[in-house]
Amino acid sequence: MKTALTIAGSDSGGGAGVQADLKAFSALGVYGMSVITAVTAQNTVEVRSVQMLDISIIRDQIAAIFEDLPVDAVKIGMLGSAEIVKNVAEELNKYKPKQIILDPVMVSKGGHHLLLTDAIQSLKEKLLPVVTLVTPNIPEAECLTNTKIENIEDMYQACRNLKELGAKSVLLKGGHLEGDPNDLFFDGMQFTWLKGKRIHTKNVHGTGCTLSSAITAYIAKGYSLQEAVKAGKSYITKAIQYSINIGSGHGPTHHFFDIYEKAGLVEREENKGEL
Ligand SMILES: Nc1ncnc2c1ncn2[C@@H]1O[C@H](COP(=O)(O)OP(=O)(O)O)[C@@H](O)[C@H]1O
Numbered sequence: 042m043k044t045a046l047t048i049a050g051s052d053s054g055g056g057a058g059v060q061a062d063l064k065a066f067s068a069l070g071v072y073g074m075s076v077i078t079a080v081t082a083q084n085t086v087e088v089r090s091v092q093m094l095d096i097s098i099i100r101d102q103i104a105a106i107f108e109d110l111p112v113d114a115v116k117i118g119m120l121g122s123a124e125i126v127k128n129v130a131e132e133l134n135k136y137k138p139k140q141i142i143l144d145p146v147m148v149s150k151g152g153h154h155l156l157l158t159d160a161i162q163s164l165k166e167k168l169l170p171v172v173t174l175v176t177p178n179i180p181e182a183e184c185l186t187n188t189k190i191e192n193i194e195d196m197y198q199a200c201r202n203l204k205e206l207g208a209k210s211v212l213l214k215g216g217h218l219e220g221d222p223n224d225l226f227f228d229g230m231q232f233t234w235l236k237g238k239r240i241h242t243k244n245v246h247g248t249g250c251t252l253s254s255a256i257t258a259y260i261a262k263g264y265s266l267q268e269a270v271k272a273g274k275s276y277i278t279k280a281i282q283y284s285i286n287i288g289s290g291h292g293p294t295h296h297f298f299d300i301y302e303k304a305g306l307v308e309r310e311e312n313k314g315e316l
């Protein structure tokens with residue numbers, strides 16, 4: 042069986058973070074493991090509080106996994122602080138997993154900061170050069186490149202800038218721009234657009250986590266990077282179409298849409314909870 046590891050924060054509401062990642066790994070038939078960096082008290086409405094874990098337990102979790110278990114691909118999500126970024130980078134440099142996908146999580150959908158400002162520099166210096174693929178949304182890419190991204194030309198330039206910063210490849214997510222959510226994949230040489238159709242729903246909690254962990258699972262299964270980002274885009278589109286209309290804020294994505302669809306267990310949640 043293929044395996045994947047997520048290094049990320051816990052979301053008590055189950056829609057984002059480690060919980061979303063493990064659901065995506067399982068839905069795609071990949072054995073999931075986790076290193077928890079921080080615990081958030083979170084639901085569909087808000088992040089109430091965050092507790093970052095001690096460096097020693099974070100390093101121990103990584104060592105415990107790599108010293109015993111096979112890891113086909115690693116996904117990194119919320120890291121929280123510069124110290125956590127630095128220590129995770131050191132551990133990854135030690136164990137050298139071949140495939141690392143970095144979702145540079147900075148702010149929650151409700152606007153809560155999940156990465157301290159002084160950690161951004163460490164993320165750029167210590168992690169970007171180590172990863173196979175980085176998957177920023179528009180505000181994250183703006184922050185990493187110190188530029189404004191307002192149109193398609195800016196998206197191309199941001200991908201080139203991220204490569205200059207050391208990223209081997211980039212998936213720049215377009216969900217935060219107006220119009221259809223088209224994502225731009227740059228493999229370091231060539232650009233490919235992953236086109237989407239905007240689904241009008243408020244249930245978009247965990248979309249970034251879901252996409253990056255689906256891509257990680259496909260890579261663990263042996264897909265090429267190009268195939269994995271395409272398959273990941275189809276996965277996130279369905280996960281949003283079938284998103285779950287629970288809670289009074291942004292509801293979560295659905296991971297087991299195939300099984301549910303075949304068994305006639307749920308209606309498509311598309312357009313429910315429309316904004
Ligand atoms: N309303 C939507 N309908 C369809 N796809 C969406 C929608 N919102 C986001 N996406 C897609 O979901 C993925 C995550 O997008 P995005 O919202 O840009 O990042 P993040 O969740 O990290 O803020 C991207 O592939 C994006 O194109």
Ligand SMILES: Cc1ncc(COP(=O)(O)O)c(N)n1
Binds near residue numbers: 059083150246251
């Ligand atoms: C623990 C944790 N990690 C990540 C996110 C970002 O969520 P999204 O995928 O919606 O950007 C979150 N809200 N909480």
